Amino acid sequence: xxxxxxxxxxxxxxxxxxxxxxxxxxxxxxxxxxxxxxxxxxxxxxxxxxxxxxxxxxxxxxxxxxxxxxxxxxxxxxxxxxxxxxxxxxxxxxxx
Amino acid sequence: xxxxxxxxxxxxxxxxxxxxxxxxxxxxxxxxxxxxxxxxxxxxxxxxxxxxxxxxxxxxxxxxxxxxxxxxxxxxxxxxxxxxxxxxxxxxxxxxxxxxxxxxxxxxxxxxxxxxxxxxxxxxxxxxxxxxxxxxxxxxxxxxxxxxxxxxxxxxxxxxxxxxxxxxxxxxxxxxxxxxxxxxxxxxxxxxxxxxxxxxxxxxxxxxxxxxxxxxxxxxxxxxxxxxxxxxxxxxxxxxxxxxxxxxxxxxxxxxxxxxxxxxxxxxxxxxxxxxxxxxxxxxxxxxxxxxxxxxxxxxxxxxxxxxxxxxxxxxxxxxxxxxxxxxxxxxxxxxxxxxxxxxxxxxxxxxxxxxxxxxxxxxxxxxxxxxxxxxxxxxxxxxxxxxxxxxxxxxxxxxxxxxxxxxxxxxxxxxxxxxxxxxxxxxxxxxxxxxxxxxxxxxxxxxxxxxxxxxxxxxxxxxxxxxxxxxxxxxxxxxxxxxxxxxxxxxxxxxxxxxxxxxxxxxxxxxxxxxxxxxxxxxxxxxxxxxxxxxxxxxxxxxxxxxxxxxxxxxxxxxxxxxxxxxxxxxxxxxxxxxx
Numbered sequence: 001x002x003x004x005x006x007x008x009x010x011x012x013x014x015x016x017x018x019x020x021x022x023x024x025x026x027x028x029x030x031x032x033x034x035x036x037x038x039x040x041x042x043x044x045x046x047x048x049x050x051x052x053x054x055x056x057x058x059x060x061x062x063x064x065x066x067x068x069x070x071x072x073x074x075x076x077x078x079x080x081x082x083x084x085x086x087x088x089x090x091x092x093x094x095x096x
Numbered sequence: 097x098x099x100x101x102x103x104x105x106x107x108x109x110x111x112x113x114x115x116x117x118x119x120x121x122x123x124x125x126x127x128x129x130x131x132x133x134x135x136x137x138x139x140x141x142x143x144x145x146x147x148x149x150x151x152x153x154x155x156x157x158x159x160x161x162x163x164x165x166x167x168x169x170x171x172x173x174x175x176x177x178x179x180x181x182x183x184x185x186x187x188x189x190x191x192x193x194x195x196x197x198x199x200x201x202x203x204x205x206x207x208x209x210x211x212x213x214x215x216x217x218x219x220x221x222x223x224x225x226x227x228x229x230x231x232x233x234x235x236x237x238x239x240x241x242x243x244x245x246x247x248x249x250x251x252x253x254x255x256x257x258x259x260x261x262x263x264x265x266x267x268x269x270x271x272x273x274x275x276x277x278x279x280x281x282x283x284x285x286x287x288x289x290x291x292x293x294x295x296x297x298x299x300x301x302x303x304x305x306x307x308x309x310x311x312x313x314x315x316x317x318x319x320x321x322x323x324x325x326x327x328x329x330x331x332x333x334x335x336x337x338x339x340x341x342x343x344x345x346x347x348x349x350x351x352x353x354x355x356x357x358x359x360x361x362x363x364x365x366x367x368x369x370x371x372x373x374x375x376x377x378x379x380x381x382x383x384x385x386x387x388x389x390x391x392x393x394x395x396x397x398x399x400x401x402x403x404x405x406x407x408x409x410x411x412x413x414x415x416x417x418x419x420x421x422x423x424x425x426x427x428x429x430x431x432x433x434x435x436x437x438x439x440x441x442x443x444x445x446x447x448x449x450x451x452x453x454x455x456x457x458x459x460x461x462x463x464x465x466x467x468x469x470x471x472x473x474x475x476x477x478x479x480x481x482x483x484x485x486x487x488x489x490x491x492x493x494x495x496x497x498x499x500x501x502x503x504x505x506x507x508x509x510x511x512x513x514x515x516x517x518x519x520x521x522x523x524x525x526x527x528x529x530x531x532x533x534x535x536x537x538x539x540x541x542x543x544x545x546x547x548x549x550x551x552x553x554x555x556x557x558x559x560x561x562x563x564x565x566x567x568x569x570x571x572x573x574x575x576x577x578x579x580x581x582x583x584x585x586x587x588x589x590x591x592x593x594x595x596x597x598x599x600x601x602x603x604x605x606x607x608x609x610x611x612x613x614x615x616x617x618x619x620x621x622x623x624x625x626x627x628x629x630x631x632x633x634x635x636x637x638x639x640x641x642x643x644x645x646x647x648x649x650x651x652x653x654x655x656x657x658x659x660x661x662x663x664x665x666x667x668x669x670x671x672x673x674x675x676x677x
Binding site: 014046047053054059060061063073084 | 216
């Protein structure tokens with residue numbers, strides 16, 4: 001995987017629910033630390049845009065969809081376990 | 097419009113499930129606008145229950161519904177339910193929506209999450225289609241992803257609150273551990289049973305190798321319900337719950353009309369035949385002509401043009417027809433013209449419950465007014481005694497409710513059923529008429545005896561009659577009792593002959609005696625006549641004697657006077673002197 005690849009994320013949240021807020025914060029930190037300058041984040045509120053959630057089959061919130069690089073992956077939860085998230089993104093653990 | 101809605105609202109305390117029997121148990125269906133929990137083990141029919149609830153709502157109650165599938169994909173569910181004839185693909189266009197919410201197998205989970213996304217999506221969809229019913233199938237699948245019990249509980253409450261706020265009639269299905277001994281509160285989602293307004297348990301067990309399904313309503317807030325376990329079946333029209341003793345069925349109208357048993361003398365013994373709508377039990381050991389007797393009934397019913405169904409468990413229907421032909425009962429022509437329907441039970445397999453449901457469905461389809469089940473005791477082979485007994489109860493309930501005349505035979509076990517030991521299914525207490533057949537072995541012969549053990553509401557003969565099967569048909573004869581024993585067969589024939597001879601002899605003796613008496617009478621008459629003659633002779637003789645005596649006395653006195661005159665010695669002489677001077 002190219003080190004230059006851009007990560008495009010779409011994060012589905014449920015209004016200002018605590019775990020959704022936590023996910024936004026966790027994602028922001030993760031991107032800043034591990035993917036500086038090569039990420040895009042789109043946040044979708046399922047309460048405001050339920051049709052989109054329905055169309056995308058988002059039932060659990062928060063859900064992070066990794067649009068690029070392929071394949072499309074879904075990560076559910078507050079993203080608090082950074083190791084798991086990095087593994088799912090295919091990023092080597094910098095700390096290790 | 098408003099009045100229609102108002103009347104609908106009045107009725108609308110309960111949402112009909114369209115499941116035969118279940119609405120009766122619960123007095124109308126599931127609590128409207130509330131949540132029902134459906135708990136059951138694998139293959140216990142949770143999904144089908146939910147699906148039928150939705151299909152019925154969409155098709156018959158104008159209540160669109162949403163099916164949230166957490167476990168199976170919706171396409172598979174629809175395909176699996178195709179055989180039930182609910183027309184799901186047609187309903188899917190507008191009134192029924194399937195939401196595939198299966199967690200993906202490669203789903204990565206990191207930290208806590210909630211079900212807001214689901215609820216938001218459902219909110220949008222239910223508004224769009226005006227949904228009134230919703231089913232969450234296998235909610236436990238998604239709950240299992242949540243890390244700790246407190247979070248699971250939070251999501252369940254969130255879901256519950258949402259459902260209540262939307263006033264959706266909901267079913268949530270959960271898997272049960274399958275272990276009945278575990279108390280509810282120990283089960284993973286035990287607290288849900290306290291939360292919801294209605295909880296239904298589905299059970300699937302195998303008893304003596306026979307599958308038995310049962311259902312129990314555990315709680316139902318604000319409503320009475322049948323608290324007992326009820327057997328159910330997944331038939332070809334979906335769920336079917338067996339309901340015992342519903343009030344409406346028990347109060348069925350009773351007929352005074354009589355129907356022939358097919359045997360003239362038996363009708364006489366019963367005071368005119370069976371009652372229409374009665375249930376008749378014929379018990380006996382094998383070979384006591386139970387089938388023949390029920391065949392005679394079926395033939396008589398067909399002759400009256402009544403649709404009849406004959407269910408045979410022991411033999412094939414063609415064999416039954418052939419065998420009955422040998423005793424002059426011709427069923428084949430009625431099979432041909434469609435009056436009679438023969439069902440061989442080999443076509444039916446499963447528990448007693450299955451048999452009952454199948455028989456009910458077939459009888460309904462045929463429009464049968466008379467049903468013969470030969471023998472009903474075959475049911476006791478399938479499954480445990482308790483359930484088969486309740487099936488027999490319901491069979492009788494059902495036939496009474498429908499006004500169907502039911503004739504069942506019951507095989508007595510040679511070992512257990514000594515004499516009139518009753519039937520294994522204990523249905524003898526429920527039936528209206530109980531005819532018992534048995535063998536009497538006497539003088540090297542085995543003869544069939546028929547007696548009426550009971551017949552409710554009809555005068556009936558107390559006699560044991562001999563049942564005679566011949567190619568001309570079935571007849572009953574009088575029997576003779578001699579020295580406390582009933583004579584049958586040859587002994588009866590001998591007795592009959594002896595009686596004939598005795599009668600003839602008595603006749604002859606009487607004739608002889610009359611003749612003798614006639615002679616004596618004549619003789620006496622002759623004697624009377626001669627005596628009378630003698631009497632007359634004596635009377636004449638006596639009269640003669642009197643007259644002779646008188647003349648004799650006269651002669652004497654005359655003679656004396658004359659003598660005195662002649663002598664002239666006394667006073668008389670003066671007279672005499674004066675006379676001749």
